[in-house]
Amino acid sequence: MAPALTRQIEKSVRRLRLRVRGTVQGVGFRPFAYRLAREMGLTGFVLNDGAGVLVEIEGSDVNGFAEAIRTQAPPLARIDSIDVVELVPTGGELFEILKSLGGATATRIGADAATCDECRRDLRDPASRFFGYPFVNCTHCGPRLTITRTLPYDRAKTSMAPFPMCRACAADYADPESRRFHAEPVACPDCGPKLSHPVAEVAARLASGKIVALKGIGGFHLLCDARNNAAIGLLRLRKSRHQKPFAVMVRDIEAARRLARLTATEEALLMSAAAPIVLVEPLAGQSFDLIAPNLARIGIMLAYAPVHHLLFDALVTPASHGPPALVATSANPSEEPLIADNADAERRLGEIADLIVTHDRDIAIRADDSIMQVIDGAPAFIRRARGFVPEPVDLGADGPSVIGTGADLKNTVCVTRGREAFLSQHVGGLDNAEAIRFQREVISHLCSTLDVKPEYAACDCHPDFRSVRMAEGLSLPVVPVQHHLAHVAAVAAEHRLRGPVLGLALDGHGFGSDGTGWGGEMLALDGHCWLRAGSLVPLPLPGGDRAAREPWRMAVAALRAAGRIDLAPRLWPDHPGVAQLTTMFDRGMRPSGTTSLGRLFDGAAAIAGIGLTQRYEGQTAMEFEALVHTPRCLPDGYSISNGKLDFLPLIRCLAEQGLGGIEAADLFHGTLIAGLADWAAGGAARFGSRQIALSGGCMMNRVLAAGLLQALRARDFEAYLPRLAPANDGGIALGQVAYARHVVMNENAISGENLTCA
Known part of the structure; x- marks a missing residue:
């Protein structure tokens, strides 16, 4: 050559x-x-x-x-x-x-993924060695986060370590032409995990009306036949979950279409690798009264684990009943975290389930099902967990590592690494020892798998929050972040908003920087500087926290504030508490106040006849939303003065005219949308911002959130909802870390005294 x-x-x-x-x-x-x-x-x-x-x-x-x-x-x-x-x-x-190397971790593990099409075919192919195997997986699907103890992601560092591969699986693992080439969870009936009971037995129990606790990917589900009213009633009784909605699991998208009217976006979410529960509208003629009482939508998810697919294959229903459907709810005693351990399940679920089905692959970190809905044509989280965690939120710039310990309700934890914020899976309410233990478990797992040692801790300002005690116990400098500021900061961080942002933080309750109860707030935010630009007109809060469980208290309080407490005995003539509270107001009682929109919802719903007590958080507001047909605004139903938004004219109208049902729901929601839009527009004009962030638990109300987005866009504002984190307290930790980084990088005093500036 x-x-x-x-x-x-x-x-x-x-x-x-x-x-x-x-x-x-x-x-x-x-x-x-x-x-x-x-x-x-x-x-x-x-x-x-x-x-x-x-x-x-x-x-x-x-x-x-x-x-x-x-x-x-x-x-x-x-x-x-x-x-x-x-x-x-x-x-x-x-x-x-080549063999994996260790070192400081800067990568991340993937989220758990629903069984892929190819593995489903293997599951049902008699010629496949994975035929009928409830743990089939490949590099395109299966458990990831929930089996990983630490990184790099290798079998020895997962809960698959106790299962040496057989010759056939080892050959697949080493074959570059195989879909299981270097798939760490690969296993088959000869070498992998095993169920404690045959799938056929599980299906037979469910078909006979029994309740089954089934160990899955991130924890145990409690299952029963969704078409068996007696089984559903028994599950509610044993789980002490009397009215809170259940989710329904079906085999595939075709089965879902026979139950609900699905949009293209909802179908895409259901069929995604994350496989969340999605709130959808049932088809006419489908009754879910026992599954989602008094609600307009139901939560549906598709089978996402191999054992689910095998179970639906084994279930048979009469043709007249349509495809099989199962109630699938987190397996836990009421208000406690999801159970993931076999021994815990045997000890704590024995009085709930008729059959407990375990397997011998440990769940390294538990994760509930994610819950989503579509608002204004795009997905929004209600609960962010399996299938999405630990995908990070890109903050747009590097910064110090901060851990946020979240709120005491719907708790999540967030850790930053470089420009990324890693929001944990749903932990839940921190009102019991098991939940506190789970929060510690999540903190340890997050920091371990990310190889992060946080430099600062961010937390709420509430003096009695357990999440605050957790932050204070981490031996780090603590940055307190006001609750509603965290709501707004989370939206600003997710959308990487720069410059002044006007935020509406609308929820049930948060500890205000003035020591009072906030919940209907207009905040102006620019980096580490923020101020309270306005609020709803305060309402009395008789009974404190009891008012959140007993909406009749807020109804009487709202009537008192509206100057029509005289209507209370006429509206509820037989309620002894109403008469007593009315008398106490007449004698000069002055309870603490709250600006909470959530409490205003409760009071209005009670006046409209929705309910005087609630069995779960947000029940009356959700049932009120479910009645909305066509929102309309009441002329002069609100007023705005000096940054204060007053809906008492609307309250007076509802009570004086005795409005209820659809009429009250339409009028209340339509007036709220108009009033909040006017209020936000005025605030944005005062602070020179075209960016408006909308957050807080009230933004889970799809009618209100979509209507407010559209009203603000019609005025040429850029309006933003949370999309990568829940609008409720599940997104608080993200806002805490985002705002705390601004504080630290601007060398503000790390205390509650200098967090607000004009």
């Missing part, structure tokens, strides 16, 4: 080092890179390490390889960045997958 031609060929060979960051472990990225390199005739290696995936590639088309890595990554991969370094070619004949 001529020397000149030899030099030209040698020059065409290049070697690149690719550092790939993101969700790139446990998703089939190494086998993908391996197959791609072999197909392109390239040499080098790929490996996992603490920072993500490292690839060195050599050959004549390394640029084409780098582009394919970016554009053709496996379906569960999420690439944040690819750093490229040119190296000197070293020669070689092979492309290899």
